[in-house]
């Protein structure tokens with residue numbers, strides 16, 4: 078795929094800037110500080126919070142101004158093109174910070190340094206003022222952000238569509254070892270990275286009922302009446318490509334109601350109610366739902382999903398009609414909607430509705446178009462995470478859509494009947510409607526039936542979808558199914574976050590890896606070069622120092638940079654088995670108590686992540702981590718061998734400090750449960766070694782790093798399934814001296830002396846024959862693998878060699894590779910030629 082780089086000195090030339098009415102960056106910064114923001118210009122070496130915030134805003138506007146012309150140009154070029162376009166529909170985009178990303182992509186580092194110099198400050202400090210755009214929970218949301226970055230890098234005609242949540246992922250702080258949630262009002266200081274496009278506002282319907290009427294040709298047609306409408310106002314964020322004259326768009330919808338149209342509706346004279354209704358409408362884009370099974374089925378969440386889908390489809394259709402009139406015969410060939418999980422699956426019936434009810438297509442034509450342009454990505458194998466919406470709720474909120482879903486189902490069940498004639502059980506199993514007292518719509522099935530492509534996010538995950546969750550659908554339509562192993566953008570997750578390593582890589586393999594990560598292979602021969610390994614280790618040490626400072630600032634715990642940095646950061650969930658990690662720490666603690674420290678390597682163990690607010694067990698795990706850390710860090714016997722922290726409020730910007738400093742990456746989920754994982758890839762790129770199970774993308778990480786450069790342990794997915802038939806954790810515990818001991822330390826109340834029984838729910842789960850995560854089954858193997866890790870760490874040369882080979886093998890995990898595969902195999906789109 079072509080990815081032409083223009084000479085950056087061209088794009089930033091003095092003449093160009095002048096023609097855009099822009100001055101050099103130092104002057105622009107001053108202008109925005111004093112004129113745009115009306116601040117004083119006598120800041121000198123100011124550590125003052127408020128001065129720094131002004132500097133951040135002025136710099137952000139100055140940098141954004143340099144994106145705007147290319148942004149507009151990319152938008153017009155895309156609209157003018159007749160090539161197929163892609164829309165990435167997602168309830169989550171975990172963007173993180175934009176300033177440093179834009180500076181890097183525009184190659185403005187030196188200019189920014191110069192501009193900030195006169196204020197006696199550095200970019201790192203100013204950049205830290207930016208609130209993360211935390212519009213996502215974890216992997217799925219961050220993947221969407223990495224994908225947009227790669228689409229811009231590859232100059233693909235892709236628009237992201239999402240919701241502009243007023244409150245993003247909650248802020249986490251720890252009180253007495255427990256997670257406390259605070260709202261994340263990330264927009265409170267304004268957002269220089271968005272532009273409101275009120276002229277593209279859309280109207281979204283809810284509630285009401287369906288009636289039939291006769292159109293002007295005398296045909297009876299259904300229509301949706303007496304609906305309560307809400308407005309969707311788009312806010313665009315720029316997604317800059319890497320030094321390539323492309324700036325794509327992320328369009329985020331905010332819910333609103335104009336006073337004008339609202340007051341007219343409430344013309345009975347009830348002014349306060351009319352104003353209150355405004356509030357009601359704005360609820361829809363108020364807050365991101367935390368990924369939490371207990372939140373499943375909430376009406377507001379379904380409203381968010383339909384709101385996103387309807388606004389985005391109307392937006393695309395309006396641009397289509399402007400250019401092509403009411404001829405939709407090629408709409409399916411020229412447009413493609415990628416559904417990020419089932420969250421936007423209402424796109425299937427909504428596109429049908431818009432085409433039939435608003436644009437007069439017949440069912441068959443509309444279905445042909447819809448199934449040509451919808452593609453669905455699955456992100457989870459956990460049955461409790463599969464979305465189902467109650468038919469009752471659906472019929473109240475989206476009555477017209479329910480009729481369409483029933484019709485899709487009726488036609489689909491005829492296809493099932495052709496394949497399996499007379500097989501009633503198969504009809505029941507595959508129906509889009511789960512029957513029962515309280516029937517539900519199976520959103521994954523709706524997405525599969527309405528899409529031409531269904532993909533998993535790692536090799537094993539796709540295999541398990543085909544042979545398990547979606548087996549019948551795979552039998553019916555084998556060619557719909559495909560794998561697209563996830564990836565991450567090396568521009569944020571290596572180049573930006575690890576400047577020391579960036580410079581070494583540039584020097585060693587050239588700069589090409591920044592937009593073609595396969596080039597990083599050339600690092601491999603240097604793994605045996607002693608001098609190179611020393612430089613490699615020095616860079617890691619500097620990154621460890623940076624993380625140790627942050628850990629101290631956030632927790633008051635002093636990390637010793639000569640210790641091994643052992644890290645597990647991700648959402649807190651039972652299947653990810655943070656508990657397994659804690660059990661190993663307790664094992665080390667117990668050994669230290671007994672003086673059995675031969676071969677032990679000093680470790681700093683860091684665990685971080687958010688628990689869904691309603692997920693009781695996950696929150697108890699957070700408490701256990703904090704309480705074990707408290708005991709370990711207070712014990713003088715541990716002082717030279719073991720430190721542990723719970724890292725509070727883990728988010729994108731913390732990972733940028735954490736992953737470059739990590740030596741051991743913990744990827745220890747129960748095999749068959751983690752669809753892919755993407756943190757695992759960020760660690761690998763930055764030279765961490767992985768201790769992991771054969772789960773998700775770990776399998777591919779091990780293949781690419783070389784088996785000898787990966788610490789494997791535990792049962793594989795098949796073995797887990799087999800074991801569950803007869804699992805007896807208590808027998809495993811009593812047959813193993815170390816495990817017996819560590820369980821008795823945990824159960825004796827060492828970590829909860831004043832609160833007996835506090836962790837019984839956790840220990841009870843571990844000991845249960847029905848423990849779905851079979852933690853005890855993998856514990857021996859995990860402890861042994863950790864002993865191998867320690868032994869290897871003592872051999873510095875070997876460790877550094879393995880570390881280099883991990884980075885060298887990480888080329889496959891660039892999201893550029895993933896996106897090229899989506900572009901070729903699913904989307905059938907090519908790069909838009911530059912102007």
Ligand code: 26V
Nearest residue numbers: 216217366367368369456534751752753754755
């Ligand atoms: C479910 C729900 C249900 C309640 C409302 C909010 C909400 C939000 C998200 C989810 C599903 C999340 C699924 C997910 O994040 N999957 C992760 O996707 C990553 C990217 O493909 C993958 O690397 C991880 O393995 C997978 O767990």
